[in-house]
Amino acid sequence: MDVLNHLLNGFHTALSFHNIYLCFIGCLWGTIVGVLPGVGPLIGITLLIPATFQFDATGAIIMLTGIYYGAMYGGSTTSILMNIPGESASIVTCLDGYQMTLKGRGGAALFISAWGSWVGGTLSIIGLMLLAPILADFAMKFGPPEMFAVFLIAFILIGSLGRNSFFKTMPTVFMGMLIGTIGMDPLTGVLRFTHGSKDIYDGLGILPVAMGTFGIGEVLSSTEGSLIRIIHKVKFSELLPTRKELRASLGPILRGSGLGFVIGLLPGAAHILASFVSYMGEKRLAKNPEEFGTGRIEGVAGPETANNAATGGAMIPFLGMGIPTGPAPAVMMIALLIHGVQPGPLFISQQPDIFWGLVASMYLGNVILIILNLPFVGIFVNILRVPFRILFPIILLICIVGTYSVNLSTFDLAVLLCFGVFGYVFRKLDYDLAPFVLAMILGPSIEVAFRQSLMGSGGSFSIFWQKPIALVLILLSCLMLIWNVFRALRLTRASWEKALELSE
Amino acid sequence: MNKERAGSLFFLFTGIYGFVLAIQLPLGRLNEPGPGILPLCLSILLCISGLSWLILGKRKSGEEASPDLHAIIKNLATPLQIVVLSAAFILTFTLLGYLVASTLYLFLTFLWVSRFKIWVAIGLAVGIGVGSWYFFGKVLAVQLPKGLLPL
Numbered sequence: 001m002d003v004l005n006h007l008l009n010g011f012h013t014a015l016s017f018h019n020i021y022l023c024f025i026g027c028l029w030g031t032i033v034g035v036l037p038g039v040g041p042l043i044g045i046t047l048l049i050p051a052t053f054q055f056d057a058t059g060a061i062i063m064l065t066g067i068y069y070g071a072m073y074g075g076s077t078t079s080i081l082m083n084i085p086g087e088s089a090s091i092v093t094c095l096d097g098y099q100m101t102l103k104g105r106g107g108a109a110l111f112i113s114a115w116g117s118w119v120g121g122t123l124s125i126i127g128l129m130l131l132a133p134i135l136a137d138f139a140m141k142f143g144p145p146e147m148f149a150v151f152l153i154a155f156i157l158i159g160s161l162g163r164n165s166f167f168k169t170m171p172t173v174f175m176g177m178l179i180g181t182i183g184m185d186p187l188t189g190v191l192r193f194t195h196g197s198k199d200i201y202d203g204l205g206i207l208p209v210a211m212g213t214f215g216i217g218e219v220l221s222s223t224e225g226s227l228i229r230i231i232h233k234v235k236f237s238e239l240l241p242t243r244k245e246l247r248a249s250l251g252p253i254l255r256g257s258g259l260g261f262v263i264g265l266l267p268g269a270a271h272i273l274a275s276f277v278s279y280m281g282e283k284r285l286a287k288n289p290e291e292f293g294t295g296r297i298e299g300v301a302g303p304e305t306a307n308n309a310a311t312g313g314a315m316i317p318f319l320g321m322g323i324p325t326g327p328a329p330a331v332m333m334i335a336l337l338i339h340g341v342q343p344g345p346l347f348i349s350q351q352p353d354i355f356w357g358l359v360a361s362m363y364l365g366n367v368i369l370i371i372l373n374l375p376f377v378g379i380f381v382n383i384l385r386v387p388f389r390i391l392f393p394i395i396l397l398i399c400i401v402g403t404y405s406v407n408l409s410t411f412d413l414a415v416l417l418c419f420g421v422f423g424y425v426f427r428k429l430d431y432d433l434a435p436f437v438l439a440m441i442l443g444p445s446i447e448v449a450f451r452q453s454l455m456g457s458g459g460s461f462s463i464f465w466q467k468p469i470a471l472v473l474i475l476l477s478c479l480m481l482i483w484n485v486f487r488a489l490r491l492t493r494a495s496w497e498k499a500l501e502l503s504e
Numbered sequence: 505m506n507k508e509r510a511g512s513l514f515f516l517f518t519g520i521y522g523f524v525l526a527i528q529l530p531l532g533r534l535n536e537p538g539p540g541i542l543p544l545c546l547s548i549l550l551c552i553s554g555l556s557w558l559i560l561g562k563r564k565s566g567e568e569a570s571p572d573l574h575a576i577i578k579n580l581a582t583p584l585q586i587v588v589l590s591a592a593f594i595l596t597f598t599l600l601g602y603l604v605a606s607t608l609y610l611f612l613t614f615l616w617v618s619r620f621k622i623w624v625a626i627g628l629a630v631g632i633g634v635g636s637w638y639f640f641g642k643v644l645a646v647q648l649p650k651g652l653l654p655l
Contacts, residue, residue, distance in 0.1 A: 051644045168508070171515045171553035178522050178546040185539035192539055193525055216590075220583040223617070389618035390628060393610055396590060397636055404597075405646040413594040417587065424583060429507045443542075451537045459535030 030070020217423020264313020601651020
């Protein structure tokens with residue numbers, strides 16, 4: 001009953017003309033940045049941060065969150081029509097979505113993608129609405145030892161859920177954490193790795209590092225090959241799927257909703273992981289798995305639903321505990337801090353109007369997005385008609401201006417470019433970059449939690465097993481670490497055995 | 505030299521660099537851990553990871569014995585051009601102002617990288633440069649540097 005009352009108050013806030021307008025702008029901009037390859041919600045959110053200064057905190061978060069889930073809708077358009085993922089979470093949609101386009105069923109793929117995104121998004125908002133307040137109440141009992149344990153599990157998960165093996169991902173996690181230590185130590189004020197430069201007293205900045213690594217790095221990779229892209233036309237009349245396609249997509253959409261929501265709770269590349277796990281799951285469940293990759297509707301329905309459902313899941317630790325589980329929530333956190341709002345255990349109880357206004361606006365936003373992405377999909381497709389050799393300099397300009405807009409610092413631009421090169425090189429070396437950025441974001445928090453725990457206990461490590469929540473979480477972390485090491489060693493042994501067989 | 509070994513060198517050098525600097529930071533005591541503890545531990549872990557991958561990283565089956573240098577250089581040409589132009593843009597951004605710097609940047613990118621004809625490159629650069637200046641500066645209210653022009 002309480003939840004319903006809060007939700008009704010939330011709708012009262014969200015349904016003001018001003019907030020509906022901001023929600024629409026966020027969703028529209030999010031769809032556009034999702035459609036543009038190499039841009040994504042991170043840049044989309046960063047670019048609009050200065051524009052939010054004229055709004056109140058509720059309006060700002062409504063607009064920025066609209067960009068976040070709007071980008072998930074938009075990312076599938078280029079995957080389906082051009083075989084280029086507009087957003088990293090839509091990579092797997094290319095496999096069957098583009099094949100459907102080649103068979104003349106691109107419209108149906110777009111429809112099912114939008115429909116699945118709506119269902120997944122709506123169900124995950126319900127989960128957010130029910131679970132976030134419970135988690136926030138629970139997290140209020142957390143002190144430094146418990147927070148350290150939570151972050152420890154987060155780091156193990158970041159290492160184990162990446163594209164590569166655990167042993168290959170962990171060095172990038174260590175490096176991200178090391179980069180995160182640059183600047184002034186939060187507890188003692190001692191300067192670390194600054195070499196006397198005042199520009200990095202506050203660290204390198206999450207925004208230029210993340211935008212350089214993902215945005216600039218992505219553009220540099222995309223420009224390696226031909227700058228010519230082929231885009232397929234879709235007529236409005238071709239949008240509707242057949243009854244068979246609708247029936248076939250029902251199961252994947254429902255499964256994708258649950259899977260995406262749960263995976264969204266985990267830190268790491270939740271959207272990418274959710275779409276991959278959904279795809280592999282649907283392939284395993286299918287009667288003819290060999291047909292995946294040739295244009296199966298299940299290969300579009302499941303992943304696109306899962307990556308949208310992951311958005312709601314990702315908002316739970318972000319809003320309820322103040323732990324951003326991805327680069328885009330981390331940037332939203334910065335935006336909220338600028339507005340004087342601190343996400344965390346006290347956020348929901350102290351500022352319920354903002355939280356419930358946001359939840360209500362997400363329901364509204366999902367409706368706006370399905371309208372934008374179905375009958376008006378042609379408008380976004382026209383953006384893609386702009387030749388890539390004209391588009392990529394525009395994307396670069398967006399990255400540069402977006403970075404500059406936050407601190408008005410050319411040093412940030414230098415960091416952006418350096419990490420753009422870093423992101424490009426590491427893509428060539430097949431390293432997963434999301435763990436690096438996440439480790440940089442979360443590293444300072446785990447360090448502070450660890451040092452505060454030892455300060456509080458007078459240097460005794462027993463504080464970590466005297467607190468029951470911390471003890472359970474640390475034991476879980478140890479089990480996960482052992483499991484990951486065992487799995488990685490088993491894979492290494494299997495590859496040795498295969499190499500031996502091949503050589504015989 | 506395969507991909508894992510190339511990456512491992514990077515981790516190793518980063519670890520060594522971090523170690524040399526971290527050892528100079530105060531490590532504190534157990535009841536008051538200092539700011540040097542985490543960087544030191546991470547540097548050591550990076551060195552171990554880097555060294556391990558350097559020794560154990562091996563060629564996967566099907567991977568080329570040695571990479572085609574000509575192909576690598578050919579592939580690097582466009583990204584390198586973009587990096588050089590972007591660096592020049594960043595360096596001249598505040599001096600020339602956004603409008604002039606972005607127009608020049610776009611012109612050179614369209615001409616040199618995208619290989620448009622000169623008049624097409626000029627037209628696109630001016631159109632997109634002015635359009636972006638208006639969109640970012642007026643619509644989104646981003647504080648863009650004025651530089652040479654009093655706009």
